[in-house]
Amino acid sequence: MDTQRLVQPFTMEQADDDGDAAAGDALCDSACGTPSTGGSVGSSSVDSDTPRGVTLSWRDLSVFATGQRSGRGAPGRRIIKHVSGAVRPGALVAVMGASGAGKSTLMTALAHRSPAGVAVRGDIRVDGRPVGDFMRRLSGFLHQEDLFVAELTVREHLHFMARMRLDRRTSCWERQRKVEQLLRQLGLTAAQHTRIGTPGHDKVISGGERKRLAFATELLTEPPLLFCDEPTTGLDSYSAQQLVDLMQRMTERPRGRGKTILCTIHQPSSDLLARFHRIMLVADGRIAFIGTPEDALLFFREQGYVCPASYNPADFFIRTLACMPGSEEASKVAVRRICDRFSASDHARKMEMEVLQDLGERDKEAAWGDEPAPVEPPLWPQKLWLLTGRSMLQVARDPSIQGLRILQKVAIAVMAGLCYLGTVSVSQTGVMSVQGALFILVSENTFSPMYSVLGVFPSELPLYLREHSAGLYGPGAFYMSKVLSMLPGLVVEPLLFAVLAYWLAGLRDDLYAFALTAVIAILTMNVSTACGFFFSTAFESVPTAMAYLVPFDYVLMITSGVFVKLSTLPSYVSWTQYLSWLMYANEAMSILQWEGVGNITCPDATLPCLQDGEHVLDHYSFDASHLSRNMIAMAVLYALFHSLGLICLWRRVRRLQ
Numbered sequence: 001m002d003t004q005r006l007v008q009p010f011t012m013e014q015a016d017d018d019g020d021a022a023a024g025d026a027l028c029d030s031a032c033g034t035p036s037t038g039g040s041v042g043s044s045s046v047d048s049d050t051p052r053g054v055t056l057s058w059r060d061l062s063v064f065a066t067g068q069r070s071g072r073g074a075p076g077r078r079i080i081k082h083v084s085g086a087v088r089p090g091a092l093v094a095v096m097g098a099s100g101a102g103k104s105t106l107m108t109a110l111a112h113r114s115p116a117g118v119a120v121r122g123d124i125r126v127d128g129r130p131v132g133d134f135m136r137r138l139s140g141f142l143h144q145e146d147l148f149v150a151e152l153t154v155r156e157h158l159h160f161m162a163r164m165r166l167d168r169r170t171s172c173w174e175r176q177r178k179v180e181q182l183l184r185q186l187g188l189t190a191a192q193h194t195r196i197g198t199p200g201h202d203k204v205i206s207g208g209e210r211k212r213l214a215f216a217t218e219l220l221t222e223p224p225l226l227f228c229d230e231p232t233t234g235l236d237s238y239s240a241q242q243l244v245d246l247m248q249r250m251t252e253r254p255r256g257r258g259k260t261i262l263c264t265i266h267q268p269s270s271d272l273l274a275r276f277h278r279i280m281l282v283a284d285g286r287i288a289f290i291g292t293p294e295d296a297l298l299f300f301r302e303q304g305y306v307c308p309a310s311y312n313p314a315d316f317f318i319r320t321l322a323c324m325p326g327s328e329e330a331s332k333v334a335v336r337r338i339c340d341r342f343s344a345s346d347h348a349r350k351m352e353m354e355v356l357q358d359l360g361e362r363d364k365e366a367a368w369g370d371e372p373a374p375v376e377p378p379l380w381p382q383k384l385w386l387l388t389g390r391s392m393l394q395v396a397r398d399p400s401i402q403g404l405r406i407l408q409k410v411a412i413a414v415m416a417g418l419c420y421l422g423t424v425s426v427s428q429t430g431v432m433s434v435q436g437a438l439f440i441l442v443s444e445n446t447f448s449p450m451y452s453v454l455g456v457f458p459s460e461l462p463l464y465l466r467e468h469s470a471g472l473y474g475p476g477a478f479y480m481s482k483v484l485s486m487l488p489g490l491v492v493e494p495l496l497f498a499v500l501a502y503w504l505a506g507l508r509d510d511l512y513a514f515a516l517t518a519v520i521a522i523l524t525m526n527v528s529t530a531c532g533f534f535f536s537t538a539f540e541s542v543p544t545a546m547a548y549l550v551p552f553d554y555v556l557m558i559t560s561g562v563f564v565k566l567s568t569l570p571s572y573v574s575w576t577q578y579l580s581w582l583m584y585a586n587e588a589m590s591i592l593q594w595e596g597v598g599n600i601t602c603p604d605a606t607l608p609c610l611q612d613g614e615h616v617l618d619h620y621s622f623d624a625s626h627l628s629r630n631m632i633a634m635a636v637l638y639a640l641f642h643s644l645g646l647i648c649l650w651r652r653v654r655r656l657q
């Protein structure tokens with residue numbers, strides 16, 4: 001009966017989307033074909049797939065703010081104060097309390113997901129076992145603020161997550177079956193091909209659909225324990241009710257397989273509150289009550305707080321436990337008294353007895369070998385492949401990332417080429433035009449690509465940190481995927497520019513010179529992007545990165561060989577030229593233009609003249625034997641910037657998590 005219930009749609013949508021499954025979305029398992037509705041080889045009923053529920057208990061738990069957000073030099077503040085409690089399998093628990101009471105802090109601590117700057121002390125156990133990193137696999141966490149890749153569709157997102165989160169031995173069909181089931185179950189079938197988007201922009205799914213998608217993502221792995229931080233915030237009352245109904249159904253499975261769900265919630269209606277099996281009231285970092293809403297009303301009555309007949313009990317609890325402006329001290333004393341009385345009450349003792357009994361029974365069950373097999377996550381190359389695919393879709397679908405840049409490059413190449421048209425010749429004035437055209441080729445492939453990637457890591461870090469904390473992938477795969485996804489653009493863009501500008505400007509009519517110039521242009525853009533990536537990971541925000549990058553790029557430009565004769569640079573700065581890939585590129589391109597050129601016309605024999613190519617190179621302090629050295633140096637800079645970028649990202653992630 002419960003299996004039936006679970007596969008029932010969340011809303012009235014009954015659209016059969018099996019046919020759509022084969023729609024070839026890039027991230028989807030389209031190669032599996034259409035999944036059979038009756039399951040696939042290796043799949044079993046939903047109930048037997050579902051791991052048994054778990055008991056979560058905690059004793060003498062305190063949470064401190066140790067730094068960062070608490071401010072420089074501020075002592076660690078105790079946010080959660082010596083709390084104890086427990087939740088049994090199949091319980092849907094509403095965590096309620098006034099704003100700032102400590103609900104989210106308590107829940108993230110219980111979920112073993114406390115952020116950096118927060119220290120947790122105390123004993124938290126799952127089925128009697130002290131919590132550890134296994135909590136990432138055992139539990140799902142629905143965050144207050146949803147974060148998605150806006151360019152993906154609902155279906156693509158779920159397929160990506162299925163491949164990232166599920167055991168790598170899960171068959172393609174099985175993954176597809178889970179996605180289809182979740183789409184139906186959460187009423188996302190109609191929106192499955194809609195881009196997730198960013199709220200406030202066109203083509204976005206609604207706030208309710210975002211919440212349901214976030215929920216579906218957490219349900220992919222069938223975690224027996226779910227933490228939901230304000231899942232109903234921003235939803236209309238009907239959608240909120242539907243979501244809570246779904247949670248309720250998930251807790252009500254037989255044979256101890258009901259999920260344990262903790263859910264912070266703000267001001268639920270009486271109707272919504274009645275759907276929760278238990279409520280947990282948090283006040284000033286302590287627990288004021290855990291039990292059924294009815295018992296809570298009785299307990300409060302015993303303490304002298306009577307809920308008026310027409311009043312919403314949730315509002316009554318929150319109001320009673322809130323810190324009243326103007327009478328803060330009295331409110332604190334009242335809250336302390338309620339919390340003290342609860343911890344000494346029969347409710348608290350009964351809860352503890354129930355948990356102990358429950359754990360005893362579950363120990364016996366475990367002896368019968370009901371432990372789930374350990375999950376094998378995807379291998380690193382598989383994760384990299386998936387992440388790169390996702391990033392490529394982002395790049396392809398967001399015109400501001402690459403499409404517009406390519407158009408802009410073409411326009412600049414045509415304009416620059418036309419400006420030099422007819423000015424390039426083997427003459428004294430032609431030397432200036434050639435060197436000018438080469439500088440345009442180098443600088444156009446340096447500055448705009450370098451600055452355009454500065455926002456990549458600051459903007460994507462929140463999503464990365466979220467996915468990292470869920471145990472999906474590490475900084476190496478994240479960084480590499482960004483590099484790989486941009487690679488096609490970083491070849492096409494400079495190549496297009498070189499083809500157009502080179503031939504329009506009328507540079508040396510030699511295929512070898514052109515081909516190597518194009519390769520150097522590609523190298524230039526890749527080194528510049530690597531440098532941009534490094535600054536993007538090294539600094540917290542784009543303005544800070546810019547503040548350091550602008551002076552750095554002036555040094556690069558001055559030492560490029562165009563603005564000053566390199567051999568005349570003062571010794572204390574002359575070393576900087578070896579960091580300047582503009583210099584390497586400029587010298588290499590100049591060699592390709594001038595090597596072997598003899599007899600440059602000289603209009604007036606009485607004035608000093610550049611008589612041949614060797615003279616031109618010498619004039620700029622360039623050396624004809626440096627062609628391969630320069631290309632190798634650029635490759636080394638590319639590797640160096642990316643290595644530094646990766647180290648900075650890794651350090652930042654360690655600091656933030």
Ligand SMILES: Nc1ncnc2c1ncn2[C@@H]1O[C@H](COP(=O)(O)OP(=O)(O)OP(=O)(O)O)[C@@H](O)[C@H]1O
Pocket residue numbers: 065066067068069070079097098099100101102103104105106116117118
């Ligand atoms: N890392 C931190 N550093 C310093 N103070 C913190 C930190 N995290 C939480 N706090 C503080 O602890 C208190 C409880 O915060 P928490 O977010 O848990 O409250 P809440 O009950 O979930 O509130 P709301 O319902 O408004 O989300 C707040 O005063 C908050 O400012």
